[in-house]
Amino acid sequence: MTAGTANWSFTQDDFTSITDSLKRFLGETKSRCAMLVDRSGQLVTTVGDAPGLDTTTFASLTAADYSANDQLAKLVGETDFSSLYHQGEKESIYVADIARRLLLVTIFDSRTTVGLVRLRMKDEVEELTLLIDRVFSRGRDGAAPTGHLLEGADDEIDKLFNW
């Protein structure tokens, strides 16, 4: 589509692999919820228990938070801060970068420890990086089905705007 912007899509198979991996990670760390968010702030998927959480807003703020910290890292001479930890009284958040494209966000409480989350996060990041690389390399080859989804859909697009 447009020059330079993020254009990617993933299939049911990608989605299943990613959610299976996240579920395993959630079980191992005893965290409440894990989310995959793209760097532009869009939620890719969420697994686990997050009652009442506005996941759309949460995803947007997480990406902004991470981007701001990325710039802070550069100001102090680091390439990036590969992870972020926000400690709360009951709930805490751990955020890690996946392949400079996505963020893995984990929400956890006193049923686990930040040490365990951090320990398991490293393997999870590696696993997800492999999966995500596969999605993006396919996109670059032009094999992703994105391009044809809206072909000839002009009428449908026009109808959307009959507000």
Next chain:
Amino acid sequence: MINYASREMNCKIVYYGPGLGGKTTNLEHVYGKVKPETRGKLISLATETERTLFFDFLPVDLGTIRGFKTRFHLYTVPGQVYYNASRKLILKNVDGIVFVGDSQAERMEANLESMQNLYDNMSEYGYDLTQMPFVIQYNKRDLPNAAPIEDLQAALNPGWEVEDATKHRVQPDPYHAGQNLVEQVSGGEWVEKAPYFEAIAVNGDGVFDTLKAVSKLVLKALA
């Protein structure tokens, strides 16, 4: 981003422009007018004096196309020159841009500076503004000191040269009778301009026209 598993399309639109130009007002109007079930919360990261510090954010569901739920994430940037670092972050992975210009004659310099800053920030990401969905809104048309549209167009939307010869054909402006978005100018070269809209965002005039235009361009760019 298209998610085939959850059958969702997510697009990011950024409202850009000089400080106090009405970017946040645009989002507030959209928030107030669309049905509550089709929009999320309006999040504002603002200073105590309600100046945007980082961004405003509003997710809006437009409906379904080809069985895919289309969701637009609307962002504003902080207009003040001082906040360029955070402004640039919001442009990351943008799908469409609305430039909200302030029509007041004395804000022309601020408009130009902001437009230049938009081009600069986009090119630092490797994005080409002339190749992506981009519309301009001239806000505050009701004010007595509003500059004529022709002056604003000449300064902020003079057009860019169309190099691709296959696009060398007149394209009428669907929003302004008798005007063209693509045309051949007296020097012989073909020039394309961004679609523009007049607005009084505090009353809501022109707000949805602008949003519709940029959203359509984004979806058609995907088609």
